[in-house]
Amino acid sequence: MPKFMDIHDGFVGVTQEQFEAAHALDLAIQAEEGVSFDQAWLDPKTGKAFCLATGPTLAAVERIHQRAGHPAGQTFELAIEV
Amino acid sequence: MPKFMDIHDGFVGVTQEQFEAAHALDLAIQAEEGVSFDQAWLDPKTGKAFCLATGPTLAAVERIHQRAGHPAGQTFELAIEV
Numbered sequence: 225m226p227k228f229m230d231i232h233d234g235f236v237g238v239t240q241e242q243f244e245a246a247h248a249l250d251l252a253i254q255a256e257e258g259v260s261f262d263q264a265w266l267d268p269k270t271g272k273a274f275c276l277a278t279g280p281t282l283a284a285v286e287r288i289h290q291r292a293g294h295p296a297g298q299t300f301e302l303a304i305e306v
Numbered sequence: 307m308p309k310f311m312d313i314h315d316g317f318v319g320v321t322q323e324q325f326e327a328a329h330a331l332d333l334a335i336q337a338e339e340g341v342s343f344d345q346a347w348l349d350p351k352t353g354k355a356f357c358l359a360t361g362p363t364l365a366a367v368e369r370i371h372q373r374a375g376h377p378a379g380q381t382f383e384l385a386i387e388v
Contacts, residue, residue: 227347264388267383268385274382300352300354302348302356303349
């Protein structure tokens, strides 16, 4: 299944607990679209977050984030990996 | 050791082999700065690449990419991870 990276902005000052809570909202509904959010990282100073996911399509990954209340600014399909 | 994500632009149409060759240039010199580039992903359609690294400082990570000939457009320290 394809792999995707998405980028979020605006998470300045978000704590570990808050980030885990936001991520949990994705995990709770991801199976409905066949998506799996595997890892997520945050730089709380700049507010930039990255999520690594697998899923059937880019649109499916974006729909989960939208429904969870934190749409991604940008999503990329990672056709190449090393 | 802190973890970092950097973003590169301009890798449109780059192949798996070319991406591996670019990554190998980082791996060849990363120990000189105590850096480890652990994973890298590329969307060859948009040319956007992501590198996940550990290292002593953000500046050390950036120096390796600069010396390898592909400076990152942006680098973020990932203080929070889930």
